[in-house]
Each structure stands twice: as structure tokens, then as C-alpha cells.
Amino acid sequence: MPERRRSKLVVLANRLPVHRAGDGEWHTSPGGLVRAVLPIMKARTGAWVGWPGSSSRTPRLWTHEGVRLWPVAVPEREMDEYYGGMSNRTLWPLFHDAIRAPEFEPKWWEAYESANQRFVARALRAAGRRAQWWVHDYHLMLAPRLLRSARPAARVGFFLHIPFPPEELFAWLPWRRQLLDGLLGADVVGFQTHAAARNFSRAARRWTRAEGTDHELHIDGRKVSVDAFPISIDIDEFESLARDPSVIARSQQIRRRVGARRRIILAVDRIDYTKGIELRLEAFEAALTRGDITADRCVLIQIAVPSREATPEYMETRDRVERLVGRINGQFSTPGRVAVHYFRRQLAGDELVSYYLAADVMLVTPLRDGMNLVAKEFIACRLDNSGVLVLSEFAGAAEQFRRALLVNPRDFAAMGATLNRAMSLPRREAIMRMAIMRMLLRRHDVHEWADTFLRALERA
Numbered sequence: 001m002p003e004r005r006r007s008k009l010v011v012l013a014n015r016l017p018v019h020r021a022g023d024g025e026w027h028t029s030p031g032g033l034v035r036a037v038l039p040i041m042k043a044r045t046g047a048w049v050g051w052p053g054s055s056s057r058t059p060r061l062w063t064h065e066g067v068r069l070w071p072v073a074v075p076e077r078e079m080d081e082y083y084g085g086m087s088n089r090t091l092w093p094l095f096h097d098a099i100r101a102p103e104f105e106p107k108w109w110e111a112y113e114s115a116n117q118r119f120v121a122r123a124l125r126a127a128g129r130r131a132q133w134w135v136h137d138y139h140l141m142l143a144p145r146l147l148r149s150a151r152p153a154a155r156v157g158f159f160l161h162i163p164f165p166p167e168e169l170f171a172w173l174p175w176r177r178q179l180l181d182g183l184l185g186a187d188v189v190g191f192q193t194h195a196a197a198r199n200f201s202r203a204a205r206r207w208t209r210a211e212g213t214d215h216e217l218h219i220d221g222r223k224v225s226v227d228a229f230p231i232s233i234d235i236d237e238f239e240s241l242a243r244d245p246s247v248i249a250r251s252q253q254i255r256r257r258v259g260a261r262r263r264i265i266l267a268v269d270r271i272d273y274t275k276g277i278e279l280r281l282e283a284f285e286a287a288l289t290r291g292d293i294t295a296d297r298c299v300l301i302q303i304a305v306p307s308r309e310a311t312p313e314y315m316e317t318r319d320r321v322e323r324l325v326g327r328i329n330g331q332f333s334t335p336g337r338v339a340v341h342y343f344r345r346q347l348a349g350d351e352l353v354s355y356y357l358a359a360d361v362m363l364v365t366p367l368r369d370g371m372n373l374v375a376k377e378f379i380a381c382r383l384d385n386s387g388v389l390v391l392s393e394f395a396g397a398a399e400q401f402r403r404a405l406l407v408n409p410r411d412f413a414a415m416g417a418t419l420n421r422a423m424s425l426p427r428r429e430a431i432m433r434m435a436i437m438r439m440l441l442r443r444h445d446v447h448e449w450a451d452t453f454l455r456a457l458e459r460a
């Protein structure tokens with residue numbers, strides 16, 4: 001490809017920002033990251049390198065919303081081992097405090113190396129000589145070093161969407177040095193929280209030749225900047241849905257249907273063992289059993305979208321959640337008064353916002369989470385500053401939203417007490433807390449996140 005047609009900014013991510021719908025056409029995938037990054041890429045003649053979602057019938061290269069898409073063909077077996085194995089059964093659990101035991105399988109590591117090389121080989125074809133690279137997430141942690149080796153003067157940024165574990169846990173990884181070395185190929189390594197950035201710098205100083213501070217490392221005569229860039233959401237999009245008369249009408253209908261005088265406690269998650277869905281249900285059950293709350297006075301609506309169902313732990317989590325919902329309803333529901341409404345499906349954006357508007361209390365209680373966008377979406381929708389957010393101390397979002405009711409999801413007594421407090425929080429206090437959180441969120445939306453990261457990369 002001639003140099004003038006090559007891109008100046010290249011994103012590398014496991015997935016392309018599009019999916020093929022039932023009509024056979026490629027559509028922009030939902031989600032804040034895609035919405036935030038696509039316009040930037042368009043303005044900068046950008047390219048996006050990623051897996052298209054299936055191994056068959058994929059064009060070699062095409063342009064979508066002004067952005068060049070470079071699909072990476074990964075053989076099925078390698079995909080299973082690199083994505084299903086190393087990414088989701090080794091790195092995901094290890095980086096989430098080993099909530100489930102990570103598995104260390106040498107052949108998955110080999111596939112991970114090979115897949116990272118594939119993505120980088122494709123990315124090198126997409127990029128102009130002076131291109132900047134922005135690599136995303138735990139699937140591609142070797143890519144920065146591979147890019148650096150191919151183009152020593154390139155500018156490379158890396159952003160990790162999930163937590164980075166404390167040094168003692170990271171040390172379990174048989175390939176810890178290679179992974180750190182991979183990341184240290186970047187000029188800027190970004191994390192969701194200061195805690196994650198600090199964990200990374202400490203591990204790098206301990207297991208590699210890197211020296212320096214928590215924010216600036218030096219290795220082989222190069223500087224690597226390390227910082228927190230908390231990701232956010234497209235606030236305008238959520239606010240405009242929250243103002244939409246049909247969305248408001250739907251939220252009022254939801255309230256009427258569950259019983260106008262009942263308080264609505266809402267939870268929205270991907271079904272994943274990190275999200276703490278089971279402990280949350282058990283805490284709700286215990287509060288009902290103690291009589292602190294009754295199904296006459298309140299209802300829990302749990303909206304849960306299945307994910308990664310090829311991995312056994314995810315099916316087990318789903319089964320356990322569904323058994324718990326059955327157990328609670330079996331004991332506490334009466335006709336017209338269901339204690340837990342459970343929806344196992346993906347809701348459309350406007351429907352999701354109707355639930356955010358209908359809720360009195362939002363429970364976001366992951367055991368560990370990089371950031372958690374659900375908390376931010378709920379805050380964005382509460383235009384009148386009403387509503388109470390109960391937020392796990394172990395979500396990255398807790399570093400920003402100290403005015404939420406913070407809770408340790410493993411502390412059963414605290415979960416019950418916080419739920420009670422949320423239900424009886426004086427209105428003035430609730431409004432004061434939400435107003436402060438909304439102000440903070442308004443200042444830091446996803447566009448600001450992307451701009452800040454790319455400015456740091458330009459300065460590097």
C-alpha cells in the first residue's frame with residue numbers, strides 16, 4: 001500500500017469495532033470505547049486492527065465510518081488457546097485477585113505469543129512510518145514490545161481495561177518477565193486506577209531491569225510513562241436518552257408494573273464471577289430473612305447478560321445465580337409481589353436507561369473490577385440528582401466516587417447494613433451525594449479520557 005494511504009493512528013484490540021448482524025452487514029458495535037475512539041480515528045485517518053468475530057467470510061480490508069479496518073485472521077485452535085485459554089482462564093482470573101484459580105498452561109502461552117505476533121504483523125502493514133499505536137487490553141500485552149522491535153522510533157501507547165494485580169499475585173505467572181517486558185515496549189502504559197499503575201511499576205522494578213518511580217520508568221535508555229486514565233462513558237448519549245419522553249414513560253410503566261409504592265433495587269451485569277452477583281443475592285436474601293426489608297416494600301431487579309459461555313466457570317456462575325433467584329423467590333414471593341425479577345438478556349440502550357431511571361437504589365458490587373461502567377451510566381441518567389449508588393470498594397470507579405455508599409461485598413453484615421442505609425437515606429443527603437458524583441462525571445467523559453491518553457502519548 002502506498003505510504004500516503006497508510007494510517008497515522010492505529011488501534012490494536014482483540015476485536016474490531018464492528019460485528020456482522022443478521023442482515024449480513026457490518027454494524028458499529030455498541031459500547032463507549034468504540035463510540036469514543038471511532039471519531040478520533042476518523043479525524044486522524046486512523047486504522048483499527050482486530051479479530052472480526054469469526055474465522056470465515058471476512059473481507060481483507062475495508063473502511064467503516066471513515067476508519068480503515070484490518071481484520072486479523074486467527075486460526076480457530078490458536079484463538080481457543082490465546083483467547084479462551086491464556087486471556088480468559090489465566091490472565092483474567094489472575095488479574096482479578098485470583099477469585100478463581102488461574103490455570104497456567106504452556107501451550108496457551110505459545111498461542112498467546114503467536115497471536116500477538118499476528119496482530120502486530122497486520123498492524124505494521126496498516127501504519128505509516130510516523131504512525132502512533134494504541135494497544136488495548138490484556139489480550140495484547142506483548143504487542144508494544146513487538147512493535148518497538150519492528151519500529152524503534154514509533155510512539156506506542158497501551159491501555160489496560162482490567163485491574164493490574166498486586167506484585168505478590170502477579171509473581172505467580174510463569175511468564176511474568178516476558179509480559180512486563182512486552183508492556184515496557186510502550187512509551188505510555190495506562191491503567192484505570194492509580195493503584196493498578198502502582199502495582200505495575202512495582203512489578204516492573206522487581207522483575208525486569210526497569211528503574212524509576214511509580215510514574216516514570218527507565219529501561220534500555222528509554223522512558224516509559226505510567227499513569228491512571230480512568231475510562232468513562234459518553235455522557236451526552238445517556239443524558240439524551242434519559243430526557244427522551246418515551247424512555248421516561250417506559251420507566252414509569254416499569255414502576256407501575258412492579259408496584260408503584262415498592263422501592264426498586266437494580267443491578268446490571270455481564271454474568272461473570274468477578275461481578276459478585278451471588279454474594280449480592282445472598283445479602284438480599286439475608287435482609288429479607290431478617291425482616292429488615294420485605295418483598296412488599298421493595299423488589300430487586302437483576303439484569304444479567306451472559307458472556308464467555310464456552311468457559312465452564314461462566315456457565316457455573318450462571319447456574320448458581322439462577323438457583324439463588326429461584327430459592328429467594330420460592331421463599332419470599334407472593335402473587336403480584338415477586339421478590340427478584342431476573343432478566344437474562346442484553347437490553348437495548350433505551351430500555352436499559354428506562355431501568356436506570358426507574359431504580360431507587362443501584363447495586364454495583366463486583367469483587368474486583370477495572371472500572372465498572374454501569375455505575376457511571378446510572379449516575380449519568382439521574383438528571384434530577386435522585387437515586388442512591390451502592391458501590392463496591394473493589395471497583396475502579398470507587399477511586400473516583402467516594403460519595404457513593406461504598407461497601408466491601410465480602411462483608412455480609414456490611415452489605416446488609418449498606419442496603420438498609422441506601423433504602424432509608426434522607427432525600428437531601430442522597431441528592432447532595434448524587435449531585436457531586438454527577439459533577440465529577442460531567443468533567444470526565446469518555447471523550448476527555450481518549451484525548452488525555454493521546455495527549456500523553458504525543459508528549460511522550
Ligand code: ADQ
Pocket residue numbers: 031161162231268269270303304305345346347348352369370371372373374377
Ligand atoms: P466489562 O467487564 O464488560 O468491561 P463494565 O464496565 O461494567 O464491564 O461494562 C459492561 C457494559 O455492558 C456496560 O456498558 C453495561 O451497560 C453493559 N451491559 C451489562 N449488562 C447488560 C445488559 N443485560 N443489557 C445491556 N447492556 C448491558 C471491562 C472491564 C471494566 C471496564 C470496562 C471498560 O472489566 O472494569 O469498566 O472494560 O474499560
